[in-house]
Amino acid sequence: ADLEVTHWWTSGGEAAAVAEFAKAFDATGNHWVDGAIAGSGETARSIMVSRITGGDPMGATQFNHGRQAEELVAAGLMRDLDAVAEAQDWKSVINPPSLLESCMLDGHLYCIPVNIHSWQWLWLSNQAFADAGVPVPANWEEFVAAAPALQKAGKIPLAVGQQGWQMTGIFNDLLLGLGGKDLYLKVYDEKDAEVAGGADVAKVFKALDDARTLSKGSNVQSWNEATAMVISGKAGGQVMGDWAQGEFQVAGKVAGTDYTCLPGLGEARYITTGGDSFYFPALDDPEKSKAQEVLAEVILSPETQVAFNLKKGSLPVRGDVDLAAANDCMKKGLAILKEGNVLKSTDELISPDTTTQLNDLMSEFFAESMTAEDAQKRFAGLIESAD
Amino acid sequence: MSADGPPGRLFKNISAKIASIPMILTAVVVFLGGTLWTVIYSFTDSKLLPRLNFVGLAQYERLWSTPRWIVSIENLAIYGILSLIFSFVIGFLLAALLDQQIRFENTFRTIFLYPFALSFIVTGLVWQWILNPDFGLQHIIRGLGWENFTFNPLYDARLVMFGIVLAGLWQGTGLIMCLMLAGLRGIDEDIWKAARVEGIPTWKTYLFIVIPMMRPVFVTTLVIVMAGIVKLYDLVVAMTAGGPGTASEVPAKYVYEFMFRAQNLGQGFAASTMMLLSVAVVVIPWAYLEFGGKRRG
Amino acid sequence: MPGAARASSVSVRDLRLAYGALTVLDRLSLDIAEGEFIVLLGPSGCGKSTLLNCVAGLLEITDGQIWIKGRNVTWEEPKDRGIGMVFQSYALYPQMTVRGNLAFGLRNAGLPKAEIETRIARAAEILQIEPLLERKPAALSGGQRQRVAIGRALVRDVDVFLFDEPLSNLDAKLRSELRVEIKRLHQQLRNTMIYVTHDQIEALTLADRIAVMRGGIIQQLADPKTIYNRPANLFVAGFIGSPAMTFLKGRIAERGGASFFEAGGAAIALDGYQGEVPPAGREVILGVRPEHVSVGAEGAPATVDIDEPMGSDSLLWLTFGGQSLSARAPAEHGFGRGEKVGLGFDISKASLFDPRSEQRL
Amino acid sequence: MPGAARASSVSVRDLRLAYGALTVLDRLSLDIAEGEFIVLLGPSGCGKSTLLNCVAGLLEITDGQIWIKGRNVTWEEPKDRGIGMVFQSYALYPQMTVRGNLAFGLRNAGLPKAEIETRIARAAEILQIEPLLERKPAALSGGQRQRVAIGRALVRDVDVFLFDEPLSNLDAKLRSELRVEIKRLHQQLRNTMIYVTHDQIEALTLADRIAVMRGGIIQQLADPKTIYNRPANLFVAGFIGSPAMTFLKGRIAERGGASFFEAGGAAIALDGYQGEVPPAGREVILGVRPEHVSVGAEGAPATVDIDEPMGSDSLLWLTFGGQSLSARAPAEHGFGRGEKVGLGFDISKASLFDPRSEQRL
Amino acid sequence: MLATTLAATDVMGRAEPRGARPRKTLSRRNVMLYGVLIVVALYYLLPLYVMLVTSLKGMPEIRLGGIFAPPMEITFEPWVKAWSEACTGLNCDGLSRGFWNSVRITIPSVALSIAIASINGYALANWRFKGANTFFAILIFGAFVPYQVMLYPIVILLREIGLYGTLTGLVIVHTIFGMPILTLLFRNYFASVPEELFKAARVDGAGFWGIYFKIMLPMSLPIFVVAIILQVTGIWNDFLFGVVYTKPDTYPMTVQLNNIVNSVTGVKEYNVNMAATIITGLVPLTIYFISGKLFVRGIAAGAVKG
Numbered sequence A: 001a002d003l004e005v006t007h008w009w010t011s012g013g014e015a016a017a018v019a020e021f022a023k024a025f026d027a028t029g030n031h032w033v034d035g036a037i038a039g040s041g042e043t044a045r046s047i048m049v050s051r052i053t054g055g056d057p058m059g060a061t062q063f064n065h066g067r068q069a070e071e072l073v074a075a076g077l078m079r080d081l082d083a084v085a086e087a088q089d090w091k092s093v094i095n096p097p098s099l100l101e102s103c104m105l106d107g108h109l110y111c112i113p114v115n116i117h118s119w120q121w122l123w124l125s126n127q128a129f130a131d132a133g134v135p136v137p138a139n140w141e142e143f144v145a146a147a148p149a150l151q152k153a154g155k156i157p158l159a160v161g162q163q164g165w166q167m168t169g170i171f172n173d174l175l176l177g178l179g180g181k182d183l184y185l186k187v188y189d190e191k192d193a194e195v196a197g198g199a200d201v202a203k204v205f206k207a208l209d210d211a212r213t214l215s216k217g218s219n220v221q222s223w224n225e226a227t228a229m230v231i232s233g234k235a236g237g238q239v240m241g242d243w244a245q246g247e248f249q250v251a252g253k254v255a256g257t258d259y260t261c262l263p264g265l266g267e268a269r270y271i272t273t274g275g276d277s278f279y280f281p282a283l284d285d286p287e288k289s290k291a292q293e294v295l296a297e298v299i300l301s302p303e304t305q306v307a308f309n310l311k312k313g314s315l316p317v318r319g320d321v322d323l324a325a326a327n328d329c330m331k332k333g334l335a336i337l338k339e340g341n342v343l344k345s346t347d348e349l350i351s352p353d354t355t356t357q358l359n360d361l362m363s364e365f366f367a368e369s370m371t372a373e374d375a376q377k378r379f380a381g382l383i384e385s386a387d
Numbered sequence B: 001m002s003a004d005g006p007p008g009r010l011f012k013n014i015s016a017k018i019a020s021i022p023m024i025l026t027a028v029v030v031f032l033g034g035t036l037w038t039v040i041y042s043f044t045d046s047k048l049l050p051r052l053n054f055v056g057l058a059q060y061e062r063l064w065s066t067p068r069w070i071v072s073i074e075n076l077a078i079y080g081i082l083s084l085i086f087s088f089v090i091g092f093l094l095a096a097l098l099d100q101q102i103r104f105e106n107t108f109r110t111i112f113l114y115p116f117a118l119s120f121i122v123t124g125l126v127w128q129w130i131l132n133p134d135f136g137l138q139h140i141i142r143g144l145g146w147e148n149f150t151f152n153p154l155y156d157a158r159l160v161m162f163g164i165v166l167a168g169l170w171q172g173t174g175l176i177m178c179l180m181l182a183g184l185r186g187i188d189e190d191i192w193k194a195a196r197v198e199g200i201p202t203w204k205t206y207l208f209i210v211i212p213m214m215r216p217v218f219v220t221t222l223v224i225v226m227a228g229i230v231k232l233y234d235l236v237v238a239m240t241a242g243g244p245g246t247a248s249e250v251p252a253k254y255v256y257e258f259m260f261r262a263q264n265l266g267q268g269f270a271a272s273t274m275m276l277l278s279v280a281v282v283v284i285p286w287a288y289l290e291f292g293g294k295r296r297g
Numbered sequence C, D: 001m002p003g004a005a006r007a008s009s010v011s012v013r014d015l016r017l018a019y020g021a022l023t024v025l026d027r028l029s030l031d032i033a034e035g036e037f038i039v040l041l042g043p044s045g046c047g048k049s050t051l052l053n054c055v056a057g058l059l060e061i062t063d064g065q066i067w068i069k070g071r072n073v074t075w076e077e078p079k080d081r082g083i084g085m086v087f088q089s090y091a092l093y094p095q096m097t098v099r100g101n102l103a104f105g106l107r108n109a110g111l112p113k114a115e116i117e118t119r120i121a122r123a124a125e126i127l128q129i130e131p132l133l134e135r136k137p138a139a140l141s142g143g144q145r146q147r148v149a150i151g152r153a154l155v156r157d158v159d160v161f162l163f164d165e166p167l168s169n170l171d172a173k174l175r176s177e178l179r180v181e182i183k184r185l186h187q188q189l190r191n192t193m194i195y196v197t198h199d200q201i202e203a204l205t206l207a208d209r210i211a212v213m214r215g216g217i218i219q220q221l222a223d224p225k226t227i228y229n230r231p232a233n234l235f236v237a238g239f240i241g242s243p244a245m246t247f248l249k250g251r252i253a254e255r256g257g258a259s260f261f262e263a264g265g266a267a268i269a270l271d272g273y274q275g276e277v278p279p280a281g282r283e284v285i286l287g288v289r290p291e292h293v294s295v296g297a298e299g300a301p302a303t304v305d306i307d308e309p310m311g312s313d314s315l316l317w318l319t320f321g322g323q324s325l326s327a328r329a330p331a332e333h334g335f336g337r338g339e340k341v342g343l344g345f346d347i348s349k350a351s352l353f354d355p356r357s358e359q360r361l
Numbered sequence E: 001m002l003a004t005t006l007a008a009t010d011v012m013g014r015a016e017p018r019g020a021r022p023r024k025t026l027s028r029r030n031v032m033l034y035g036v037l038i039v040v041a042l043y044y045l046l047p048l049y050v051m052l053v054t055s056l057k058g059m060p061e062i063r064l065g066g067i068f069a070p071p072m073e074i075t076f077e078p079w080v081k082a083w084s085e086a087c088t089g090l091n092c093d094g095l096s097r098g099f100w101n102s103v104r105i106t107i108p109s110v111a112l113s114i115a116i117a118s119i120n121g122y123a124l125a126n127w128r129f130k131g132a133n134t135f136f137a138i139l140i141f142g143a144f145v146p147y148q149v150m151l152y153p154i155v156i157l158l159r160e161i162g163l164y165g166t167l168t169g170l171v172i173v174h175t176i177f178g179m180p181i182l183t184l185l186f187r188n189y190f191a192s193v194p195e196e197l198f199k200a201a202r203v204d205g206a207g208f209w210g211i212y213f214k215i216m217l218p219m220s221l222p223i224f225v226v227a228i229i230l231q232v233t234g235i236w237n238d239f240l241f242g243v244v245y246t247k248p249d250t251y252p253m254t255v256q257l258n259n260i261v262n263s264v265t266g267v268k269e270y271n272v273n274m275a276a277t278i279i280t281g282l283v284p285l286t287i288y289f290i291s292g293k294l295f296v297r298g299i300a301a302g303a304v305k306g
């Protein structure tokens, strides 16, 4: 049957990756109707929610796993996948298991994770540093230290797209990288406002202040434009999730020689396991319902997982697949995953409402002359009222 | 009353009433109903889906303590005042110039009007590009030798609203000009002659005689312009997405994002209610003046 | 009182005005004496307003000259020509009070405040609009508005007044009242006035001389009595007079040394005709006004068609010699349809026209 | 010919019409006989059009009844009332040809094609608009448009014609022509006609009976002669007649058994007055029309102010007994300003009014 | 030019002013007037020029900067790409698909919204039944309501009447949101039609619809032109409703445009974006250029009388 799938994977690497899903699904005799919506997940999600609540649901849709679809599930608009999960024994193959947990509500499975995305990467342009005559840094401190040289060479040290979520990403990475796992969990899991206003987080805000200084002059909007600056050597580096990998790949760059990736910003070797997942709205048409199950199976099959994640630059959700073809950076990520140094992503820990407020705070901080102290004060307040 | 009394009043003009059903439905169900619905749900803690769990004024308290909302309001005020003033002034000036029996009037008018045919998305895109410091105006002028020339409104929090006004004016003044031109053409030729015979300079004639006479045009124009200002959204999204930071946020965007992105319908509805309230404050007295009297229509 | 006798106040010389290819006025000349009241009369579209606007300087002329008070003003701005103008639509500034309307031009000319006040007071007194000074035009009746419009010209203290159909937006009663007022105003001020109208009653009551225009050409320029009693051609004859002059087609006959006008078997003696009676046999048109036809028991026989009572008297529509003819009779009579009557003609007030050239003979 | 004598064609009973709080017509009753030509005359805003629209069914009345041809039509649609209506601005459908305009109502009524053709042909013949049938209104002159508008009412073959100032947009000449035509039409068709105007000449020439209105109230309903010669009150007297009736304030005196009107030292004998002369000492207003004042060398002394020539005769403005008075004189005379003259009054045509009640005595 | 100058001196040479006052073509007034107009016109044309020029350049040339420079080498590649090759997700057929969808959406929406608004305006201006003005005031209030506010109630409304996601639903949404301003225009226009015409038609036995179709409609060309222009522009350019109330295979052109513009593969392909932008704007622009004169006339008829 024809199944419309909505998602916001429209950049070069993403589109190539999603094509793998479509290919595999079409091979089963069904037809993947592509419903890509450009302009970041924020635009797309509002449309998806409207359509589902409007009574005209698509066959399947992307969300970030976590709490974005919580209420839709609670309202009975999504179907559960318990039967398929049982048959395919996903419980044992999905790694880390926390991924499946975040798809569960009241003991039922409502979504399937399709990949693991980690946010904690610093991407560096080897060429930019060569031009500036300094060695490629190995961690955040070195990066900050190298910045003046980059600036002298007419480069922008840190490329940042002008969207709140990108800046929040930087902050969270610094929080986990410089502050460590416990601090991260205290703030986001326990929502401890005192800690959020405390000295440890103050250090993070200091670092964020540096990042702000280093990013002056990056006049781009979207994340992949920022990545393009790194690729072309106009900027020294970018803090961005592993999906940036896809852009380097599409541009034909080789990890290690053309660019360098530092997971956990080269500091603490932790990654968060956010990622994308697919939800399946409840449909009346039994034929389509069947197709939904087929799609779920196909997405999680080992072959598709490998093909998809190689293109996307993210990590597969199955522990049992072979990623020999993976490049340098991916292997670094896989290694951390193996070590079990994984944490829940903020998407799973805080509500979209809080996320939005956080994004606003960060974009304000980056755009204006707000002091680190003020920003922290507001951050603490935000964590206090977070849900 | 006469012996064979009047037929039911309800059936008087029955066709007119039937034909007005779409309008009545739209007015009552969509605009009035939708507004009421929005107001009611603004007192709840609805998240992704609306639910009637009342929390009193909590959403409003939060709204008015959110810096982004305050910024949005300020921005709308800046944009509103600037674009009102400039679109009226420029629109009127252009109309006055075109009214001088010039040659190529059609050509000029078409040039001034064509941006109106484009969507805000397109307008935003083009101006974003022209104002882009690395490609656009700033780049060009620096290239011409003024190395220190800086005109980078879209990435400067203090100037960003002006950049948006610039694009908004480019798109909207053509229509205003058309309205004004129509108004000017509606003014009695004799008034001009009378003023000339009295030796009143042209500018004075415009200022003291013609402009005061164009009140109805100004009212219509005001309605159209204000409606556009309150709804300002696409242009901002296309040009700056609210950035840098939250420097170019506007209320409509706040509403949209809280309803759909932040999945906090209650907050979005509270913000909508505030917007509707301010609109009502403007529209209701106007409607009263316009239709309240015993004027025809 | 021909214009040449007095100093010429306004003089239009060989005026030509064309809108693109359309020539509206061609080689028009007109001399107006100091203090004279000239009325431009003619059907709609004949170029009256155009001529007035040329004099005012509101239209750029194509060729020719315009002199006012001995000065060639052809290239001068309207405000420097020493003219005041009153428009059909009043053209009052709606947002100003009456006082504001009167003062605006003066203030603009930089007159001192006291002087402005004096002039407004004088004009308001002349026009009796003192109680209205603080009202806005919207709160005035038609006649009051017209008076303010005149006042606006008055305060400018000019020598030449131009009126473009100032009364045609008003109803009949008001029109006749204001007509008298304008007449009085002229007698009081003795300015030169050029007054455009297509209402002949206005023309006849107000004018020292009337210029009857058609198609941009002045057909006749003369005092009202001459225009009324000795119209220069068929057009002027038919245009002036209400109810209109009746035209009878016929030919000249001579019987016993006396000339007769003959038509459809009926004959009218032509002695006493003011002008040259053409030779017998010539085809002519006889024009005779209703009030110069007397209806009685005796005279040329005719039949009554309609008796239209008009208050003070009645208008009779008759058939005379196979042609239609109208006559005025005292209202008392009351004639029935088909009644036979006899007609008498006052030939000294009638006119004979050449059917081809349409000129009076 | 009072309405009661014949079958009543249109009957308005206790009509009340209010726009919100503003009552325009209040308890107005009017009976119109079959075939009668009624003119509603009155100043602007007095409610003439309102009354006509009520009869036509275009306005919803507040209270009262309207009967047409013995049928209560108060609640019927305009098209079902058997009326035809002609409007001031012609109200022709601009996008249809003349034929289309005439046919529109008939087609709406579902008449067969042949019948429509016949009726149009007949109306076109009566109104002499056959050559215009295929033109659009924009290509017609004012008079032709008016004729088409009448034709549109004509083809509907109705008993009652309603005219709302059908001639007031036309110029004087055309107006007088069409007036005659409407009169002819009425004589030919003998329909009931209700005709609104504020032009008294129209009223006087056309009407069987005139209803003079003011402020929504009928002041006098009578035939033109009565209205003209014996106006019911000051308002009617002043409103009818052009140039207007002159009013002189004074009081009644008795000398030698004869009653006199005295004002400012001058006296006018009142014998022959049509009506009751009040007792001596009573304050009255004497109304006298200009044409009932004769100007000569002898009579009551007066001084000439203005001599307004009006073609066939002149209007003299005089000072008589300290008050202003106008008189009509033959145009020949020519009086100078300040000239002393003597006046004669035709008292049988004059009226005396009570200054308080303003009613005729 | 020379001839005029000669003629002018000739006139000046005469003793007395005669005929038209000599005027220099380059008088100060004209220089000012046309100077200002031309400068402003340039400001208005600049973005169009930039769009056009950019859309004809190749990416390497764009990277050189100089957005105002004319293309060194004209290429139609970006146009082809924008029309039929640009990708969004997996769909690589550019704007071409969206074009026909837009046509399919625009035509019925324009037709229905104008039909309803003109009937509303007519009923309001000429029939004036009780309470009509109240509804109209609410409607005008609706003109100010940000679309985002109504998005949710309308989603629910359409869901309840089962039209969500259908073309009919979208047409209804456009009709609803076009109604306030259009009704205002039509009402003002019909109110300026002489009332006597309307009365004459009633006496002639035409009813509500008869008068509308046979009398009012044929007289209203200018205002219909204005309405059509406003609606075609508004609906063609609409993004929000198009994206919320349609599905991928019925996405209008603007959604495709947004997708193309926001789907960045490496660097932004400005030339393709500009080409796509121009192509999208072509339909409303054409309508403008064709009917500019009628537009002003219609505006004069519909807007000026308050």
Ligand SMILES: Nc1ncnc2c1ncn2[C@@H]1O[C@H](COP(=O)(O)OP(=O)(O)OP(=O)(O)O)[C@@H](O)[C@H]1O
Pocket: C019, C022, C024, C042, C043, C044, C045, C046, C047, C048, C049, C050, C051, C198
């Ligand atoms: N601006 C113009 N362009 C072209 N032709 C014009 C213009 N103004 C007037 N005309 C023409 O010039 C002629 C004379 O017009 P004018 O206004 O002087 O007539 P008028 O005698 O004042 O008529 P009315 O009694 O209707 O006011 C008319 O035929 C008219 O069509």
Ligand SMILES: Nc1ncnc2c1ncn2[C@@H]1O[C@H](COP(=O)(O)OP(=O)(O)OP(=O)(O)O)[C@@H](O)[C@H]1O
Pocket: B294, B296, D019, D022, D024, D042, D043, D044, D045, D046, D047, D048, D049, D050, D051, D198
């Ligand atoms: N729609 C309306 N609403 C309120 N008042 C009205 C309306 N139409 C007319 N009037 C008032 O009713 C009164 C009578 O109006 P009507 O039109 O009947 O006068 P009229 O005698 O026909 O005057 P005219 O000679 O100017 O046509 C006027 O005072 C007018 O202001």
Ligand SMILES: [Mg+2]
Pocket: C048, C049, C050
């Ligand atoms: Mg004129």
Ligand SMILES: [Mg+2]
Pocket: D048, D049, D050
């Ligand atoms: Mg009336």
